[in-house]
Amino acid sequence: MNKVLVETLLDNSDKWMKATELASICGCTTRTIRNHVAKMNKMTEKLIVSSEKGYRLDMMKYPTFLNNKNTQELTKRNREIYIIRHLLENSGRGVDIFDLAEKLYVSESTLKADIQQLKKELVKSNLLIKTVGDICFLQGSEQAKRKFMISVLYEEGNAQNELKENIQEMIGHISLSDLENDIKETALQFGLEMNQYSLNNLVMHFAITIERISGGNLLKKRISHALEMESLEYKIAKKITQTLEKKHAIIFSEGEIEQLSIMFVGLQQEGKLDKSSIHQFVDDKIIDILKEVIQKVEETYLIRFDNEDFLNKLALHVQNLYDRSKVNNFTRNDSLLDIKMSYPLIYDISVFISSYITEQLDILLNDDEISFIALHIGAYFEAELNDKEALKAILISYEYPEIIKQLQKKIERLCAGEIKIADDTWQIEKNQQPFIITTDRKVLLKHPGAVFVHPFLTKKDEEKIRHRVAAIKNFQHQEKMFHYIDKYFDTSLFFGQIDPASYTKKAIINRLVSKMAVQNYVDLNFENLVLEREEMSPTSFPSGAAVPHAMKMIAHKSCVGVMTLQEPIKWENQEVSLVLLIAISKPDVSEFNDFLEKIVELISEKSYVRELTKAETFENFILKLKMLSGNALSEM
Structure with a gap:
């Protein structure tokens, strides 16, 4: 990225x-x-x-x-990925260390240091780098190599264009767009339509299969969960492989076709849903479960889902998800971390829904599947959230009605959803400090802070409006953030500069909850609810912070417990040195939605977390938190 x-x-x-x-x-x-x-x-x-x-x-x-040293670190990771790619692509004959060093323009010692680092990383993937003389080999099962190749490509592919470039490089002479079209057109012949995420996932797996076959690495053994040859999924996979065999002289074994057919499980109804026929494609049990969990979401987060189309699309997705779970095949989502960091509330609601689905359908969902549910929720709320966050403005003008109408349209288009102009000027009385845009200079005397513009906007007028909108929204954002900080943070719940020698994630949560219970913020069973949320998806971020919380708003009084660590500890797959444990009571649910987004956006910055972790006292921590929230605004 x-x-x-x-x-x-x-x-x-x-x-x-x-x-x-x-x-x-x-x-x-x-x-x-x-x-x-x-x-x-x-x-x-x-x-x-x-x-x-x-x-x-x-x-x-x-x-x-x-x-810059940090830039060099990025280059180092790119170099490691290059080494992995070449080891994967040449796992049979190996890779010459000197040739690799020459291609990467680094010394032999630098390359060997990179390989040593990679050896540690590969252990958890059941892969091993072995060196014989000057030749390096990658050892492990074919399945393990393919699985790791997917993870490497996704790591490189945070942006969709970059992901496609990496896949194209991997399959060489075969056009990626042709491969995508072959898959899409064949699927359509069988009446199967799919969204772009599903198509990208299929292209990824076909590309990896092609690359592995080209390298002489075949899946010959029939897999234990193979689909019947008469199944739609198998027929689609068979037809696509026949097309590719004819075009590119690639021979797919029966084991390869069986493996690829599983990728189509649960996709056959996508894009064909008619509102009146939802029950033809989705089990009644799943529809009932979703209605129940949506009701619980509305009660918990005070957010309404009253759109039938949203429920139908989500029901189809969950049915597909359930079908895939039967053959242990889940979909990858390369935008997972971006969703988790940028839309914490939406992601949290998707965790809530996933938890209920997991319990009712007796299936296990990974983080990728949770993020796909978040995409459904995000798409539904996008328009509503944009409208809700728009700054309400009042246009006062005594020009001709047609001129005023065109001026209003230009201003709203200029600010692209940032502001919404009220229809009636009587709303001034209802708002003590309205944002006023006017073509009458006399109005400026009555309303300090109003912005004067010409009936036909000039470039200078546009700049004044943008500047004023940014200033007002920043002030409102900061005012809210300071309110949340003063309301939710308590000196009795602050643990600064703790030596983490004997601490685990669970121990930290236990200590913070215990202190909250003593102060009567929560009951002791609150700890179990926090751990349940962590089990669904860890609340840690690459920045070095974790924000554990429960999925139920049952605190007696809302609060945030803080622990800063002298050294980071392992929190699932992240190193964490700052922990903010959040407990929210029912009356504060509406505020919590906004607070969670703002606090996560703040602690997503590694430099901010580093600064907060240095705080020795509660007063110093709060001072830094307020100062950093102001800095974050200037960068938006």
């Missing part, structure tokens, strides 16, 4: 680029762009300049960035 962002700005160094434009190119959200710009500027100060016009690379700082 960082690589794609910098390269895009470098290619367009002669102009400013909007966050929406960068998000489209990088295949992510505008919030992700803001987060990554902040991270890059931590690596090299002011590398990416931001203004109301957008973002731009400072070419004077670019050489410093290339020589």
